[in-house]
Amino acid sequence: MTGFSRRNFIRSASTILAGTALPGALHAIPRISANDKINVAAIGINGMGWTDLSAMLKHPEAQCVALCDVDKNVLDKRVAELATKGIKVKAYHDYRDLLSNKDIDAVIIGTPDHWHCLQMTDACAAGKSVYVEKPIGNSIVECRTMEAAQQKYNSVVQVGQWQRSQQHFADAIDFVHSGKLGQIRLVKAWAYMGWMKSIPVVADAAAPAGVDYTTWLGPATKRPFNANRFHFNFRWYWDYAGGLMTDWGVHLLDYALYGMKAQFPKSIMAAGGKFAYPDDAAETPDTLTTVYEFDGFNLQWEHATGIDGGPYGRDHGIAFIGNKGTLVLDRGGWEVIPEGNKMEAVPRQKKMDDGVFLHTKNFLDVIKSKNLGQLHAPIQVGAHVAVNAQMGNIAFKTNQKIHWDAANDRFQEQAANEYLAAKYHNGYSIPRIS
Incomplete structure (x- = not known):
């Protein structure tokens, strides 16, 4: 490949x-x-x-x-x-x-x-x-x-x-690595995007004047122009992107993995679908839960569109859940919520810079x-986090629990391996680097 x-x-x-x-x-x-x-x-x-x-x-x-x-x-x-x-x-x-x-x-x-x-x-x-x-x-x-x-x-x-590049993210990870939270058994990362509403179905049409639609498609499947697939909304179509799993997931899963010093999971399973807007124009799931199994802990990803009320009252974030307390981190800051009296609370440490x-x-x-x-x-x-995010989408597409073969850089299941490479069209091919 x-x-x-x-x-x-x-x-x-x-x-x-x-x-x-x-x-x-x-x-x-x-x-x-x-x-x-x-x-x-x-x-x-x-x-x-x-x-x-x-x-x-x-x-x-x-x-x-x-x-x-x-x-x-x-x-x-x-x-x-x-x-x-x-x-x-x-x-x-x-x-x-x-x-x-x-x-x-x-x-x-x-x-x-x-x-x-x-x-x-x-x-x-x-x-x-x-x-x-x-x-x-x-x-x-x-x-x-x-x-x-x-x-x-x-x-x-x-x-x-x-x-x-943000200081409060670095400070939060330093706290996680300090061991003060105790054994961390579960990490949650989530994106609840209330601003993202249903995308109404619109008919195919001619590309707007000035748009080189053929070049825009590039290696993607050749299709008639549709305004829903163009500019910002390309994110919700498999030909061009991977939905919220990759769009926000790479930001938040990055710090979940970084905090746990984790490479790649042993297994991945995912369930979800177009539950909020089943008949709209988007292809990627508007609701998804993905579970990554690592040695000693699980990492759970959640996303939902049209809803802002995510875990811990935040529309996005990462939570490191330890035996002594939980650290909750988002773009606005971080805090530590103690487990009973097992540790001291850390009040919210606010964002201090422009990332x-x-x-x-x-x-x-x-x-x-x-x-x-x-x-x-x-x-x-x-690449590290993008590969992990792709694994979540592949688990969703195959509708089965899949297992990563780290020694061979592929899945144990052939159905999952069918999604390792994007399919290129229109005379394009994935570059061969040797």
């Missing part, structure tokens, strides 16, 4: 918690002195790509020189917005033309998930540093391929899991320092 060997996987997986740089480059990281400006470009600028670029431009060492989008309406709008700030950029329709521009040092990839693998591997091969949005890939094989590309080209690759601002700063700093070990969310971190 890919040139990424089991030996390389073990080597990369071992760095998830250690944060060490990986050897084996084909070309050196581009030389940018401490006083140089970093020329940044963005591919996919309608949503998080624009948010990431806006955060990056708050740092004086970054300057935007190019934008790329297959929707000319979005592209023209963003070019005009930058122009009002005195920033003149080149506009590209084809990301490959952008990558051939040798003046560009770093690229932001903010396209739909099904494009991430192709664009990141091409960017690494072109010698660019890469800030790629999460989840990094739309299948396990894509994640492995992206890890292999980073290793081959020794590229600076930061994944947009910006919570990795996206700090995360983009970390990326720029590493481009200049060339020390990959300083990245807060390197590709190995992104």
Whole structure:
């Protein structure tokens, strides 16, 4: 399926918690002195790509020189917005033309998930540093391929899991690792998205003027244009993404796994469906419970759309449930709820910084320092959690308890292995990294 060997996987997986740089480059990281400006470009600028670029431009060492989008309406709008700030950029329709521009040092990839693998591997091969949005890939094989590309080209690759740069998340994990909670037997992570309502069914139609829909589809199944599948709502269709399991799961499962110093589960089972909106246009489940079995503890994921009332009165979060107390962590802060009188409570420790601002700063700093070990969310971190999130979706799709064969990097069940690789269409294929 890919040139990424089991030996390389073990080597990369071992760095998830250690944060060490990986050897084996084909070309050196581009030389940018401490006083140089970093020329940044963005591919996919309608949503998080624009948010990431806006955060990056708050740092004086970054300057935007190019934008790329297959929707000319979005592209023209963003070019005009930058122009009002005195920033003149080149506009590209084809990301490959952008990558051939040798003046560009770093690229932001903010396209739909099904494009991430192709664009990141091409960017690494072109010698660019890469800030790629999460989840990094739309299948396990894509994640492995992206890890292999980073290793081959020794590229600076930061994944947009910006919570990795927030102090209160780090402080919470330090508390978990201190052992004060006692034995942790259960970890819960959840996303209850009350803002997400039903997506009404709409008829297929011609693509809007200025939209290169064929290129937008890329390796996905060829279908008529439908407004529901385009821009933000692509997240709820299997062709392009993995629903809330991968969209929010990679943020929250990341810290659940990090807190437990866990790699991959022994088994996974999932149950759910379209319970809230059975007849709407979305494909991915609006309600899902996934249980990951590890040695000594279980990790439970829950998501529900149209509901805000999640566990502990929070619409999202991670709870480390120990014999002495429970630590509850979310984007706003963390607290410890004691189990009886077995430990002291810790009042809510509030968020104190801007995660996206700090995360983009970390990326720029590493481009200049060339020390990959300083990245807060390197590709190995992104791949680790994205693979675990994909496992949850695969358990749901197979409707059975599945078991991970860590020695061979695959499932014990053939039905689950059918979902290891995304199916590419329209002449595209998953890159082979050797």
